[in-house]
Amino acid sequence: MPKYAARVDENQKAIAQALRQAGASVAECHAVGAGFPDLCVGWQGQTFLIEVKNPAKPKSKRQLTDAQVRWHNEWCGHVAVVETVRDALEAIGIPYKGTIS
Numbered sequence: 001m002p003k004y005a006a007r008v009d010e011n012q013k014a015i016a017q018a019l020r021q022a023g024a025s026v027a028e029c030h031a032v033g034a035g036f037p038d039l040c041v042g043w044q045g046q047t048f049l050i051e052v053k054n055p056a057k058p059k060s061k062r063q064l065t066d067a068q069v070r071w072h073n074e075w076c077g078h079v080a081v082v083e084t085v086r087d088a089l090e091a092i093g094i095p096y097k098g099t100i101s
Helices: 012-021 066-074 085-091
Strands: 025-028 039-043 044-051 077-082
Touching: 012 025, 012 044, 012 066, 012 085, 044 085, 077 085
Parallel strands: 044 077
Antiparallel strands: 025 039, 039 044
8 A cells, every 4th residue: 555645636637527528538547656647548449648737836846756757758658748628638639629518
């Protein structure tokens, strides 16, 4: 069991919800640790890994951790760092139109 609870950026819930509303499958993976991204997203037969950072925090607090940098450098598949719903939708190939219906 982890010594500390995994931190979740305040915007992660809204991003996951918007992806689900758009029709994507979303698994929240922030507790995996070792630099693994926050969200695993399925969309149109593809899998996207997404690291969520909060744009409300200072830029210095939005940097990837050392573990995240190592993980991203070693990963041979898709991974994106997003801050907004727009970023997340566009990372999986959905053009952002300002609303989700």
